[in-house]
Amino acid sequence: MGFGRRRAVPVADAPVADSVEQALARDRAAMLYSYGRAGVAITVVASCGLVAMLAPYGSARGMSLWLAGMIGVQLVRAGDLWLSHRERGRDFDGLARIRRFSVGTAASALFWGAFPLLFFAHVPAAGRMAVAVTVAAMSGSSTTVLAPCLPLARFYCTTLLVPAAAMLIALGGREESLLGVLGLADCVVLLVSARTAHLSGVGALRLSRENERLVARAETQQRETEAAYRELSVAQTALAESHHWLETRVAERTAELAQEVRARERYADALARLASTDPLTGLMNRTTFTSRLARMLAEAERAALQVAVLFLDLDNFKQINDVRGHETGDRVLQAAARVLSAQLPPSAEVARWGGDEFLIAVNEGSGEGAGEIARRLRAALAEPLEIGADSMRMEATIGVALFPKDARTQDELIRAADVAMYEAKREGKGRAKLFDPALARAMAERYALEQGLRQAMAREELSLAFQPIVAARDGRCSAFEALLRWRHPRRGMISPVHFIPIAEQTGQIEEISRWVLQEACREAAGWPDPAVAVTVNISVAHVLAGALIADVEAALARSGLAASRLQLEITESMFLGDHVRAAPVFEALRARGIRILLDDFGTGYSSLAYLGQLPIDVIKIDRSFVVSASRDGYATIEAILSIARALGMEVTAEGVATAEQRDRLRSLGVQRFQGYFFSEPMPAVEVAAWLDRTGSPAVAAA
Ligand code: C2E
Ligand code: MG
Ligand code: MG
Numbered sequence: 001m002g003f004g005r006r007r008a009v010p011v012a013d014a015p016v017a018d019s020v021e022q023a024l025a026r027d028r029a030a031m032l033y034s035y036g037r038a039g040v041a042i043t044v045v046a047s048c049g050l051v052a053m054l055a056p057y058g059s060a061r062g063m064s065l066w067l068a069g070m071i072g073v074q075l076v077r078a079g080d081l082w083l084s085h086r087e088r089g090r091d092f093d094g095l096a097r098i099r100r101f102s103v104g105t106a107a108s109a110l111f112w113g114a115f116p117l118l119f120f121a122h123v124p125a126a127g128r129m130a131v132a133v134t135v136a137a138m139s140g141s142s143t144t145v146l147a148p149c150l151p152l153a154r155f156y157c158t159t160l161l162v163p164a165a166a167m168l169i170a171l172g173g174r175e176e177s178l179l180g181v182l183g184l185a186d187c188v189v190l191l192v193s194a195r196t197a198h199l200s201g202v203g204a205l206r207l208s209r210e211n212e213r214l215v216a217r218a219e220t221q222q223r224e225t226e227a228a229y230r231e232l233s234v235a236q237t238a239l240a241e242s243h244h245w246l247e248t249r250v251a252e253r254t255a256e257l258a259q260e261v262r263a264r265e266r267y268a269d270a271l272a273r274l275a276s277t278d279p280l281t282g283l284m285n286r287t288t289f290t291s292r293l294a295r296m297l298a299e300a301e302r303a304a305l306q307v308a309v310l311f312l313d314l315d316n317f318k319q320i321n322d323v324r325g326h327e328t329g330d331r332v333l334q335a336a337a338r339v340l341s342a343q344l345p346p347s348a349e350v351a352r353w354g355g356d357e358f359l360i361a362v363n364e365g366s367g368e369g370a371g372e373i374a375r376r377l378r379a380a381l382a383e384p385l386e387i388g389a390d391s392m393r394m395e396a397t398i399g400v401a402l403f404p405k406d407a408r409t410q411d412e413l414i415r416a417a418d419v420a421m422y423e424a425k426r427e428g429k430g431r432a433k434l435f436d437p438a439l440a441r442a443m444a445e446r447y448a449l450e451q452g453l454r455q456a457m458a459r460e461e462l463s464l465a466f467q468p469i470v471a472a473r474d475g476r477c478s479a480f481e482a483l484l485r486w487r488h489p490r491r492g493m494i495s496p497v498h499f500i501p502i503a504e505q506t507g508q509i510e511e512i513s514r515w516v517l518q519e520a521c522r523e524a525a526g527w528p529d530p531a532v533a534v535t536v537n538i539s540v541a542h543v544l545a546g547a548l549i550a551d552v553e554a555a556l557a558r559s560g561l562a563a564s565r566l567q568l569e570i571t572e573s574m575f576l577g578d579h580v581r582a583a584p585v586f587e588a589l590r591a592r593g594i595r596i597l598l599d600d601f602g603t604g605y606s607s608l609a610y611l612g613q614l615p616i617d618v619i620k621i622d623r624s625f626v627v628s629a630s631r632d633g634y635a636t637i638e639a640i641l642s643i644a645r646a647l648g649m650e651v652t653a654e655g656v657a658t659a660e661q662r663d664r665l666r667s668l669g670v671q672r673f674q675g676y677f678f679s680e681p682m683p684a685v686e687v688a689a690w691l692d693r694t695g696s697p698a699v700a701a702a
Contacts, residue, residue: 020206020213022094023094024202024205024209025093025094026092026094026097027094027148027205027208028098028148028149028202029084029092029094029095029097029098029148031147031205032098032145032146032149032152033081033085033101036077036080036081036101037078038145039105039145040074040077040081043070043074043138044070044074046138047067047111050130050134051063053130054123054127054131057122057123057124057127059119059122062118062119063119066111066114066118069111070111073104073108073111074108077105077108080100080101084097098148098152101152105152105156109155109156112138112159112160113159113162113163113164114163115163116128116135116163116164116166116167116168117163117167120168121171125172125173125176128167128176129176131164132164132168132179135164136164136186138160139156139157139186139187139190140186140190142160142190142194143157143190147194147197147198147200147201148198148201148202148205150194150195150198153194153198154191157187157190157191158187158191161183161184161186161187161190162183162187164183165179165182165183165187166180168180275287276288278351280334280352281334281336281337281352282337283341283351283352283358284351285351286351286354288351289351289359289361290414293307293309293349294410296363297403297408297410297413300363300404301404305365306363306364306365306402306403306405307361307362307364307413308361308362308363308365308369308403309359309360309361309400309413309414309416309417310359310360310361310370310373310398310400310432311353311357311358311359311398311401311414311417311418311420311421312340312357312358312360312374312377312396312398312421313356313357313396313397313421313425314333314356314381314394314395314396315394315396315430316395316429317332317333317355317356318356320332320392324390328387328388328390331387332385332392332394333352335385336381336385336394339381339385340377340381342380343376343377344362344377345362347362348361348362348363349362359417360373360377365402367400367402370402370434371400371432371434374400375432377396378395378396378398378430381393381394381395381396382394395429397421397425397431397432398421398424398431398432399416399417399418399419399420399421399423399424399432399433399435400420400432401413401414401419401420401434402434406435406437406440407440415443416435416439416443419439419442419443420433420434420435420436423439446502449494449498449502450502450506452488453486453499453502453506453508454508456486456488457511457512461486461487461488461489462484462485463484463485463683463684464482464484464516464520465484465485465682465684466480466481466482466534466683466687467480467481467483467674467680467681468480468679468694469481469535469652469672470672470673471671471672472662472665472666472671472673477532477691477694478533478672479532479534479535479567480527480532480534480535481534481569481674481681482516482519482520482534482535482537483496483681484500484512503539504539504540504541507541509539509541509542510541510542510545510547513538513539513542513551514542514547514551514555517536518554520536520555520566521555521556521558521559521561521566522555522559522561523684523687524561524566525559525560526688527688527691528688528692530565532691533566533567534567535569535597536566536567536568536569537599538568538569538574540571540573540574543570543574543581543582543585544582549585549589552566552568552589552594553592563592563593563594564593564594566594567595567618568589568594568595569597569598569599570597570598571598571599571600572598572600583614583615586615587615590615595617596616596618597616597617597618597619597620598611598616599620600654601622602622602625602640611647612647616649617649617650618652618672619649619650619651619652620652620653621651621652621653621654621670622655623654623675625637626653626654626655627657629661629664634665634668637653637665637670641668641669641670645669650671651669651670651672652672652673653665653670653672653674654674654675655674655675655676656673656674656675656676657676657677658677659677679694
């Protein structure tokens, strides 16, 4: 029996993701069904042919029933085939379908197996042979066609062959028995070959499935590789772009940096220029000049040359500033700087030292040569200078110092030129003066004082003396003036007239002044008479330093002295330089109950005009007026007294040295006296005894 033309075994469509076993089951089912139609057709043809051929020999009715059953089974199988055909392409359960197919095929096999059992007894030997040949053929081809399902193939062979062979052996003669035996042997061979066919068929299917999976995996991998490659190339493109961008950015940044560096260099240059030059005139400033001069001196030393330093100060510049304004003042300074630079050789160094002072260094050894340069500079400045619409002539005073004759270091040399200039001013401005070696001694002394003063406080060389101020009315001591004393280890007592200006110039006054305040308050707090005040001299420099109020408060707080017992002595100069800053400070101190005394009145500046505007309680008439009054009359003192009265201020006379002076001043209306007639300044320890001795009105009246 044949199953028609061989076709390529169809492989069921299935998702690759299924396991190999599931796919294999579907392949096996598909293979069974692909041969199914031919199987059904051959079964129908063979069964009809056999029944047609053998029915005339008897049991026609039984055979018809058998055929009807067989046809029924084939119809059911055909329906099953049609169903599976219709479901093709859809996913299906392979094992279930194999089971479905097996049921139909097994039913066919059972019908075939029943035929010899039911009908062999009624048919002739030839008929039996024909049936045997038919079932042998059909079971022969079944090993291939049913190979996908080994149990089904085995069942089919066995069910078809064994009953027929058994019936042939049981019923027939020798030939038929032989045929039956052959049939059994055939059955055994077919059972074996069914296994082989099954293994090779299913193996091929498995191989194909695995191949397919491998191919699918390879394709997936290829797709993944391609995708990765695409991503890679995108990334490469992006990389190339960013690389390009980076290169551009680096180039831009490099250009920017170069620009920044240039700007910074320019800035550094400008800074260096600013740091080294005077912004107003464009000349060198102090620092630069000093270091240039140092270099010049070192070179001069090596080459045995000489250097002249000229200290030039414009005369009456303050007046120009005050009268014509700062703007004109600035223009005058700029014009002066131009004139000086034009007059000097290129090797000369010229600087603005500050204010209206200029410094010049030239390689010039002789006094005459330097004097000649000074003369030339003064002459050039005396030429009319065009300042805006005005034309002005400048006068200058010049001090000259020579290296190495007058000084050996740049600082000393500048100081020497300064001293010479100062001397020239003192002698009457508008001239040049060479440094006088005699001045050097004064300078050295001053320098020594400066140095000594720095250590004076630490070495406890400073002390206070107290001079009483007494009331004119009853002679009672109303206050003591604290006067600073410096006992120098070698020179003995140094007057404050000498060292206070040095302390002011060297910036030591603030510290010293603070100490005096504290010391004076501390002493006063210990005096037996609580009505006696203490007066303390205050320097302009201390006020301008800005901490006077705090220092006063600290001194009062520490000593426990009442503010009403502290008086401060200031000079008129306090209000000349910085009236705006000084006045509020004293207003604030007065508000705390501290009295303000105007010291040395009449010596400095004729400030009668604005005396009324100053925060002053007491005017102290300077000793010089008292001395001269005894000689020349008291008119000036009377004038001062009338102004003071008009302004509601008290008056104290300083330097009262005689009883006549006292009596005269008292009769004119002076309220208090201070002077040697009453007492010289005394050490602090003597104050209490002095008060005991002289403090009573009875003693004072004597
Ligand atoms: P001053 O404030 O006018 O002080 C008065 C000066 O005149 C004192 O000189 C005093 O000894 C002196 N004197 C007083 N009565 C007579 C007299 O009858 N005849 C003569 N010939 N002299 C008399 P001293 O102590 O040498 O002080 C001089 C100046 O030093 C003071 O003048 C004051 O301006 C300043 N001074 C003193 N101590 C200090 C201080 O602690 N701080 C500040 N900033 N200046 C002070
Ligand atoms: Mg004084
Ligand atoms: Mg005085």
